[in-house]
Amino acid sequence: MTLRPVALAAALIAASIPLAAPALAQDAIDRKVDALLKQMTLQEKVGQLHQLSGAEATGPEAAKRASQNTEIRAGNVGSMLNIKGAKDTREAQALALQSRLKIPLLFGLDVIHGYKTVFPVPIGEAASWDLEAIEQSAQVAAREAAAAGIHWTFAPMVDIGRDPRWGRVMEGAGEDTYLGSKIAAARVRGFQGPKLGATDRVMATAKHFAAYGAAVAGRDYNAVDMSLQQLYEVYLPPFKASVDAGVATFMNSFNTLNGVPATGSAFLQRDILKGAWKYKGFVVSDWASVKEMVLHGYAKDLPDAAVKAINAGSDMDMEGEAYIAHLAQAVKDGRVAQKHVDDAVRRILRKKFEMGLFDDPYRFSDAQREQAVLADPRHRAIARDVARKSLVLLKNDKLNGNAILPLAKNAKSIAVIGPLADSRRDLEGGWVVSDVRGEVVSILDGIRNHAQGAQISHAAACAPGCATAEGFDAAVAAAGKADVIVLAVGETWDMSGEAKSRTDIGLPGQQTELFRRLKATGKPVVAVLFAGRPMIFNEIADNADAILYAWFPGSEGGNAVADVLFGDYNPSAKLPATFPRNLGQIPISYAQYNTGRPVTSEKDIVYRSAYIDSPNTPRYAFGHGKSYTEFGYSGVQLDRTILRPGQTATLSFELQNKGKVAGTEIAQLYIRDTVASVVRPVKELKGFTKVHLQPGERRRVTFTIDRDTLSFFNGDLKWGAEPGEFKLMVGSASDDIRLETTLHLQ
Incomplete structure (x- = not known):
């Protein structure tokens, strides 16, 4: 294939247009959901909240498969994971259509960085700082997965990770909140497209909600303990960016946060996600995380875990067997309000309608399309471009x-x-x-x-x-x-x-x-x-x-x-x-806070915030990356030095390719709020742009700065900007600042 990657992406997007689900207005979907809810028994409602993992049809799992099939026919399963391929998903869906109300299944899978065509791991893709390329990668992954009968991927992982001992840094976008938020939204767009229901896209999942990237000692499944200010400022924004991008589902995290398992956290799920953010999608537990609240010591037994999870706002139980076994009785006993169950079921049914599954439950399970899509050579060309x-x-x-x-x-x-x-x-x-x-x-x-x-x-x-x-x-x-x-x-x-x-x-x-x-x-x-x-x-x-x-x-x-x-x-x-x-040095980030005794020189570390056996500086800083050419930065200008309410400021500078070959520079904008009501990081990424220049070419590059650029969560967790002086820094990396200027906010 000789098409450029951008042309390839355009071709893939064009191919998706006739594949969309029948258009239904949201109020029409809501009416259908309400009508269906009125027909459902309590047990059928609980069944929609139950997700189980598929079992092999032969071998030692055969008995488990037979039991699962019985449950699916009875309407006791709302979703399955780890079933893939047009043939197998069609067979499983046929079982669901034997149930009384014939409610179709959702099929989910961990499509993290590709299905057949394997793309770079997410942290590698994040190194591209190329939102268009990252969106293309997710789009191709979605196209292949959807062709294999998958409706839903458990990605993107949007956890901020500042401890490389934690193995799951692989699945995220790195350490920075701003970059991570941009990438989260790009991956959601790539997976889902402009509207749910196209048969070459899948529902996305923002995970793990929340703060999993700060697991103590970098150890998976471990506890998290942090200030609310750190939670709101560093770890929540990529999730909010996912909500704003229309992400279909959330997955809660394995960790505790301030002593409460995330699966049982009403603060995270009801107060923030479904309350302050007005989120309309649904929340799925991570694998057996409802059941694991017993091991945490937060629930006394499985029935108690089911009660605490649903009351906290966890809508679907992945492989925990807690809801299907105990939730109906908990409602009858008055330990769970019927409205909580109905709300969870409504959220799940809404997605099934939006995906077009009630119109055609088999619309994603097309063996002919699967064969054609998985053989599409354009996917390899895009994978090569994203990789380099x-x-x-x-x-x-x-x-x-x-x-x-x-x-x-x-x-x-x-x-x-x-x-x-x-x-x-x-x-x-x-x-x-x-x-x-x-x-x-x-x-x-x-x-x-x-x-x-x-x-x-x-x-x-x-x-x-x-x-x-x-x-x-x-x-x-x-x-x-x-x-x-x-x-x-x-x-x-x-x-x-x-x-x-x-x-x-x-x-x-x-x-x-x-x-x-x-x-x-x-x-x-x-x-x-x-x-x-x-x-x-x-x-x-x-x-x-x-x-x-x-x-x-x-x-x-x-x-x-x-x-x-x-x-x-x-x-x-x-x-x-x-x-x-x-x-x-771990955990380590460029966006560190200053101290009352900062290191100003590597030779002057006595009674400073320093190590006696190592420099504070990293081996390679956030934003570092070389090219086969050299780029020069010069002529920084601000169109105004005082920013008043309702105004924006434009920072501009000249970027020049000073070498002999064409190249692309990722110019980065950092800010520092010099005095604030809470201590601010010494640098915060607030913008970046990729600029391709021919040898000797010069270009004026601009960044727009508004009040939101300068805002943060204060001690009362209120978002806003405070008047004062802001240092604006432009450079090639967080430790390679080439230009500086000052902006005053009134």
């Missing part, structure tokens, strides 16, 4: 006056070394859900596809994980005969994601020793690092000649990496999360 936009060039030293990268295509010999050089599964990362995935392009494949006549040698040196050094000698021998070494190392696919928290986020096994021995050959070493989180790799950071951080780049990862290594694509990605120097 996600690759962060961390370092690019010069040798004999020339940068190491890009590699010359006519290089005589290239040694491709490392346990991940010819790995395919590891390039996909976790949460890969389709059984019919396409072929993954390895790094070795990609380099062979790009190099023109070069002799390509390959040595794995060790298996993924690199537990032993058994193959190091052969790898060093191969490297010694090459002009340049490309070293592919990092985490394996199963070392980050859910339940993959780590106390050591360095390179696994003996990979650092492998680098050390390759570096000793005297040949230039280009390190390509794979991971689902920020890692610590100080020796490589200090001594590698060039470093490309590839995350887990997906199906087209090898081609994307080679595009960058050989200069077919000039890297533009920026880090969405801070990379620490060592574990002792």
Whole structure:
């Protein structure tokens, strides 16, 4: 295919137009929902709140499958997860249509970063800072999943993550609230489209509500304890952005928040989500999180857990068996108000009507469309484009006056070394859900596809994980005969994601020793690092000649990496999360608060807020990322220095490509409120823009600043701006500020 990615996206959007559900006004849907509710028994209502996971039709799960089928026919199941494929979803839906009221099932699945076509893991996509590309990725994932009979994905995860020990940083957009909010909305738009019901889109889920990214010690499923000001300012905004983007559902989190499990938190679900935010979608528990409130010590038993969850506003019980077993009796006993059950059922039925399932329950389960969509080559082209936009060039030293990268295509010999050089599964990362995935392009494949006549040698040196050094000698021998070494190392696919928290986020096994021995050959070493989180790799950071951080780049990862290594694509990605120097700095973020004793110089740390064995500064700062060209910032201007009520201010500056190749810069706007009623961060991202420039080209770039840009949650949790002085900073990274000016708010 030769279409550009933008053209591909336009073609996919155009293809979705005739696939929309029959248009019904919201009031018409509400009337249908109310009419159906009046026909439902209490048990049938409770059935709509019950979600179960599909079981295999053969083997030891066969008995469970038979029991599930009986429950579905009885109308005791409202939704299923982990059923996929047009054939299987059609069969399950047929069972639901044997129930008295013939209410169709919703089919959900964890489509986190692609279905058949695997895209970069979400934190990798976030490194692109490209909202259009991220939306395209979600759109393709939705198109493939919907063709496989899926109505609903449990994504996007919009948790802010500032502790890279937490494995689930892989699934989010990094550490920053502003960037995370923009990406949350983009992914919701990509998954859902302009209106629910198109058969090439799916319902999205904003998860995990709330503050899961702040789990104590970076340990999955652990408690969270924070101030309300921190909750409102840092962790809630991406969820609010999801609501504003029209997200269909929410998923609550496993953690406690200030001592209360999120599943049982009326403060989160009723006061904030359904109250202050007026949210009309429904809330699904995370896997068995209703039942787990017993283990938390918050509910005395399963019936008590069911009561506390529904009263708190958790509408659907995922694989907890609490609602289906105990909720009807709790209503009869007066422990749960009928209105709470009716409200939850109404929210779920409304989505089923909006998806068009009452008009045609099988409209997503079309085997012919499934076959055609999953074979669409346009998806691979988009995946390659998104992947290369996600690759962060961390370092690019010069040798004999020339940068190491890009590699010359006519290089005589290239040694491709490392346990991940010819790995395919590891390039996909976790949460890969389709059984019919396409072929993954390895790094070795990609380099062979790009190099023109070069002799390509390959040595794995060790298996993924690199537990032993058994193959190091052969790898060093191969490297010694090459002009340049490309070293592919990092985490394996199963070392980050859910339940993959780590106390050591360095390179696994003996990979650092492998680098050390390759570096000793005297040949230039280009390190390509794979991971689902920020890692610590100080020796490589200090001594590698060039470093490309590839995350887990997906199906087209090898081609994307080679595009960058050989200069077919000039890297533009920026880090969405801070990379620490060592574990002792964690949790870490650029948006830190100042103290009464800040470090003003690394030489003056006595009685300062400092470490005695390490600088405060990170290894790589939020927003960092290099290019094959250089960009100059100059001529900052404000059209007004005093901002009065109702006004906006325009900050402008000149951006110039000072190099010899075309490139894209992501210019970033930060602010600092110098004096406020609560202490403000030393920097807050408040804007960014991607600018593509030809060599020597100059362009005037603008940011618009209004009162909302300068607002925050005060000590009373009221949103607003306070009069005073604001420092405005523009730069290439949070630690690479090029221009500053001052704005006064009246």
